[in-house]
Amino acid sequence: MSRMGDVLAGFHAAWEFESDSVLIRFERGIRTPKLFQALGERRIPHEAISAVTLSSGKRGTVVLHAVPRPGADPLMEAAAGQLKENCDPYRLVLPAERETLAEYYADELRAQLPPDDGESPDRFLVAPPEAPLQFKAYDGKASFDGKLVSFRWFWTGASSAKWKAGDQSFPVTDLSGIEWRSPEVFEGHLRLLRRETPVAQPAQADQDPAAVVFGLGYGPVHESLPFAASVLAAVRASGPAPNSDGLGAVAAAVTPAVRRDPADIAERIRHLGELHRAGLLTDDEFTVKKTELLAEL
Structure with missing residues (x-):
């Protein structure tokens, strides 16, 4: 021993x-x-x-x-x-x-180590990062005080859909979980999954007022992941989510892609150009993604 x-x-x-x-x-x-x-x-x-x-x-x-x-x-x-x-x-x-x-x-x-029964625990056993927390995403500032998640949009990055929806605040009691996509993987984001929504959440995070998108220098792992973990722990502590396993990190409900605002497409292509010039995208990756975005017009 x-x-x-x-x-x-x-x-x-x-x-x-x-x-x-x-x-x-x-x-x-x-x-x-x-x-x-x-x-x-x-x-x-x-x-x-x-x-x-x-x-x-x-x-x-x-x-x-x-x-x-x-x-x-x-x-x-x-x-x-x-x-x-x-x-x-x-x-x-x-x-x-x-x-x-x-x-x-x-x-x-x-x-x-205690015997592993193969089942997930009914609560988190490791403490989450401490709140309050905040970080800058590409299209807005995300803040969390332990009970409320808030998104404040940036005019330089937010889509017209988010501007029309206005700044957002979400009590953790209204959430079922989170979806975090690493900014080190293409098109990262943090999406809040709601217990009840009048309509399905948009497939594209840049169109979803319950999500912030990441980008070059925005939403880095060391800021956005502890934030996501803290929110997830608060959601789980507030009561069981309606999904079957009780965990918060579940896949978001999505709807078929809708046609985007041309201004949003232009903004995303500009952002792709930044990634390309910074060497984070190859010529082929840039061309393929740009073609996909133009096809949505």
Whole structure:
């Protein structure tokens, strides 16, 4: 049995092993992923971990991985598998010469995990990032105070549909979950899923007043994902969502695409051009997406 308070330090983080949990403290150095810096530290109860693995990493490293139990952590539920490996807060990367020590701690941690019954917990076991939170998306500013999510539109980026709808506020009690699409994947967004809507939400996030869209420098992972996780945790704490599994991160209901305002198309093409010039889109990707947008006119 490892002594309570033992610490295993790796690149970008240190894990402190306690009697009922692992306390992960992330470094704030310039080389540390921004998501880790934003999280600061996280306490992961043993019951939130389903398995522990140790494997070879890149360039003379080993990776200790505490596999989170599905439904236990609002951050990982919101991420929905979209995080890059180097931004996974459950991976501790160590120099290869510490493999024996890492193997010892992996075995000790495995021995303390409760039996995994394969079922999702009925509540989140890991604390969400603290509210209040806010970040700038491409088409508006998103704010959350723990009870109310607010979107304030930017005239430079918001679609005419959002301008017509006006600034939006959503009590968490009116929401069933969230849909987060990483800005590191093409056309990221944060969409709020409502318990009851008079009509189905638009398929396109830039047309949905319950969504903000991301872009070059807008809605980065280290800002938008903790925000999404905090909202998701508040939604789940407010009562069970009407979907079958009780989790918040469910797919949005969509309707067939509608013809867009030409001004919106022009704005999206301008944004594509920015991504292309910044080297984030290849010539082919830019051409294909531009053709798709023009076909919607």
